[in-house]
Amino acid sequence: MAKGLIPRAWVKKSFYFQARISFVRVKYLFLTWLAVLVGSWVLYVQYSVYSELCRGHECKNAICDKYRRGIIDGSACSSLCDKETLYMGRCLSTLPNNQVYTGSWGDRDGIVRCNLGEVVHYELGEEPEPRRETPAFDKPTRGTSVEKFREMVLNHLKSKLGEQANLGGFVSQVLSVADGNRDGQVSLPEARSTWALLQMDEVLLGLLLQDRGHTPRLLGYCGDLYVTERVPHGPLYGLPLPWPLVSWVPGGVQRSIDQWFTPSWPRKAKISMGLLELVEDLFHGTYGSFLLCDVAAPHFGYTDRHELRLTRARTVVPEERFRRAMRALRCETDADCVYGADCRAACDAAEKRCGGEALQPNLAKACGALKDYLLRGAPSALREELERQLYACMALRGNAGQMDMEHSLILNNLKALLWRQISHTKDS
Template identity: 35%
Template sequence: MAVRVALRGLTLGRCHVPVKHLVIVWILLLFISGWFFFMVDHRPAACRHEDMLQYVCHFYSKGIITGKMCPRLCQGKDFVFTKCLSKSLEHQVYEVEVKQSTTLWKERLLVHWTHDPKDGDYLRPMDGSSMEDLRHMLSAFLKLRLGDSYFVKFQTKIFDIADINNDGKVSLAEAKTLWGLLHGNNFLILMALSGSEMIPRLEGFCGDIYVTEGVQVYNLYGPNQMHSGVFRNIFDRDQLSWAQRAHIVLGVIEFVEEIIDNPLGNFLMCSVTPQSIGYTRKHDPKLLDLQGISPEVKVEGQLKERECQTDSDCIYGLNCQSPCSLESHKCQSEVTYPNLYKMCQLIEPVLFNGVPTEIEEKLKVTFDRCKGLRHSGRKMDMEHSLVINDIKGVIWRQISDTNS
């Protein structure tokens, strides 16, 4: 077909199309394309809280699962999802604000959903299971995840939480809810370490969705980030004083101390990063990503079965590493670096930014000792305790002197 350009329009064969009409058509096409682009949901799958709610609330509506948070999540509109903190489909985290009619300040909470499609749709325990069956299931599960420990008190605590209507029994819906929650490693660690101030307070749950207290800042290093290893004034925007940052550091150090001799066994900080630790308005640190905490028996069990050529083949998570045996070419079970070694590297930028000159040298010597820690039986345990006491002692004396 011949195309001839006229002075006042386009002539296509015998059809004459004015230029202004053609421009209008193009504008309409651009508008429709733009509208379609913005209407399509471009959020990653891990950030679609509507899908999460639709899935869980479907089972709640059928009476298969339960939870005190179900009416608020599934029927009410007082939860406003404001921020997505998710990294994967299997573990989704959202910040929500709770509408308050009496105060201007809105309560901030975190909604967690750790869902593994392999576990099925709340299939266990099955209909007809007794309380005794549930106790045996729970005991075997805890032994598998936490090793040989004394679980009686912990089991009672779990059953008390599962008994939503406080009737002294665990119904089938309550049992399915409990089983779904525990299969998410985050909730199990939350329960196991709930006595620590650094573990966020549980506010409630619905099926395998659970809600915890919120935080003010989602990164140990504050709103600003460190880039390329270059030290920056990372707390300037937050305007935290050194004493406030030292308060955060003390909380982290005390947490490291608490999980060494936990009644349920030792726990290792294998994938804890600055983004795993937030803090509240009162500058109390809170562990946000409990995936980074693993029972020692679980780490050792997986490492000792692994074949290796070098030590780099023996890494669990981000930074739990054990030596590779040159004789057997199997990873040894005991990790090389203790929790305190890793935490000293993490908190050093926080503590040494604006550190008072009168304690800087003493803290530097103590942190050098900390970064030299290695696992070596009882000798390491003693050195570990001494380093913790030295760091806490220097900080507390400085804070006390400043306050006085």
């Protein structure tokens, strides 16, 4: 009997073992299939997003077609379309009609930007609508003299910046940029390219701030495609997360992570000095007053020498435009009177209309952005005074009496405090 039981037990164990192996195989086969399915879906989504956002070849083809037909010209046209020494590299676009790429032009690294017509979405089964075309580059018209073009540029600047005493000098700077081949004359195709560029606030404001070193320098252009210097470090602080993780990481955790990915404190102080100098130049500057309407860290970067650069000039708004926009808004509360992310006005409860004065000056917003950035790692002997000055700065209000004097006093004190700490270091 015992001899007969041994084979039966062995058969049971063998069956159980084979069933176990089969189950494991099915389990891993299912998991492998699931991983392939999910991976394929992620790749499809990524490809769909990329193919919609990144259309640099379309941009280049459209620009070069107009260049070869003699409609537009500029300092970058020959390199882009004939010599092919201007390359578009990694896609940085976040909007399908605003193409942004890293680029190289000879031995210079840059950022290439180009506008395209909007992508029109449609539902399955519907006829696709034609894509909205890019500007036709029809201004100025044939026969326009240089003096007439100068007048066009001046009137355009007045409409954007208001009546300013020094606009004539800036018009001459624009005409110098327009002479792309440096032959001393502005041709009609060059004028059309320049006019198209001036319609983009980011280019216009970038040129306004370029002389003081606050924005990346314009390297060249062709039509409304233009190349600027590449800012090697950005954002101002923090670690950019991949887009799938952004919605999963809580804001508090993100801010804590951001503070770990910053330069040493003396270098942070030098970068902060650059932001304070930008604020100083925007406050009653050469071409009027401007407002910083988004002081988020991604809109700023810095060079290898730790000099601040404003990488998104469209966050700067002429004060005159802000007033016009606010006075045109109807409101119930102050929350209805917002321009951009950080520019706010008060709501007049009686008239149900927004006022024209900004509630918070640029300096207060800049100090709010710098508070955690500067206080973390600050020398112990400096920390208490630095914190006091930053909170006094953040308390500034745009409609307060004596604001100009108080603004200048706080700004100078803060700059002097930082300069005393870094003037003797190699980073200064």
